[in-house]
Amino acid sequence: MSATSYPDVSRETAERLHRYAELVRKWNPSINLVAKRDLELLETRHIADSLQLAAFLPSRGHWVDLGSGGGFPGIVVAAAARDRSPELRFTLVESDARKAAFLATAIRELDLNAAILARRIEAVDPLGADIVSARALAPLDRLIALGLPHLAPGGRMIFPKGRRAEDEIRDARAQWKFDCVAHKSDTDPEARILEISRAEHG
Numbered sequence: 129m130s131a132t133s134y135p136d137v138s139r140e141t142a143e144r145l146h147r148y149a150e151l152v153r154k155w156n157p158s159i160n161l162v163a164k165r166d167l168e169l170l171e172t173r174h175i176a177d178s179l180q181l182a183a184f185l186p187s188r189g190h191w192v193d194l195g196s197g198g199g200f201p202g203i204v205v206a207a208a209a210r211d212r213s214p215e216l217r218f219t220l221v222e223s224d225a226r227k228a229a230f231l232a233t234a235i236r237e238l239d240l241n242a243a244i245l246a247r248r249i250e251a252v253d254p255l256g257a258d259i260v261s262a263r264a265l266a267p268l269d270r271l272i273a274l275g276l277p278h279l280a281p282g283g284r285m286i287f288p289k290g291r292r293a294e295d296e297i298r299d300a301r302a303q304w305k306f307d308c309v310a311h312k313s314d315t316d317p318e319a320r321i322l323e324i325s326r327a328e329h330g
C-alpha cells in the first residue's frame with residue numbers, strides 16, 4: 129500500500145501515516161511492536177484497520193487509547209485527527225516502558241496532539257474521556273471494566289473485535305448493562321467494531 133492509498137484521508141494524514149510506518153519498521157527489530165511476520169502487512173493489517181476508528185472522531189475533547197502497544201489505534205487515529213479534529217487531544221496508556229518511549233518518539237516526530245502515560249491502566253486516575261478505545265487488549269467484559277472509570281458522562285467506548293465479537297458481547301452482558309452497535313469492519317469481513325455506550329454494572 130503506498131503512502132497515499134488509504135481511503136478518505138488527506139494528503140497530510142497519508143504522509144503522517146507513511147512516516148509512522150517507517151518508524152515502526154525502524155524500531156520493530158529492537159522492541160517487537162508488531163509480530164515480525166506482520167511487518168509486510170503493516171499498512172493493511174494494522175494501520176488501515178486502526179484508521180477505521182477515525183469514523184468516530186469527535187471535533188474536540190479527549191480520546192483515551194488503552195494498551196496502545198506500537199500505537200494501534202492511538203497513534204493512527206491521532207494522526208488522522210491532526211487536521212480533521214485539531215482540538216481533540218489524545219492520551220495513550222501503555223505500561224511497557226520501551227513501547228511508551230517509541231510512542232513518545234512517534235508523537236514528537238508526527239507532531240500529534242497526544243500524551244503518553246507509561247503506567248498500568250489500573251493505576252491511572254480517571255481521565256474523563258469522551259472516547260475510550262482499545263485493540264487486542266482484553267475480552268470485552270474486561271475492557272468495559274478497564275475503560276469505564278476513564279469515561280466522561282455520555283462518553284463512548286470503541287473496541288475493534290474479531291470473529292468472537294458476538295460471544296464476547298454475550299459474556300459481557302453477564303456483568304454489565306450497555307448499549308452496543310456492532311459496526312462491520314472494512315478490513316476483515318468477520319471482524320466488528322463495537323461502539324459501547326451507557327455502560328453500567330448489571
Ligand SMILES: C[S@@+](CC[C@H](N)C(=O)[O-])C[C@H]1O[C@@H](n2cnc3c(N)ncnc32)[C@H](O)[C@@H]1O
Pocket residue numbers: 194195196197198199200201221222223224227247248249250262263264265
Ligand atoms: C496485545 S498488545 C496490543 C497493542 C495494540 N493495541 C495493538 O493493537 O497492536 C497489548 C498492549 O497492552 C499493554 N498492556 C497490557 N495490559 C496493560 C495494562 N494493564 N496497563 C497498560 N498497558 C497494558 C501491553 O504492554 C501491550 O503493549
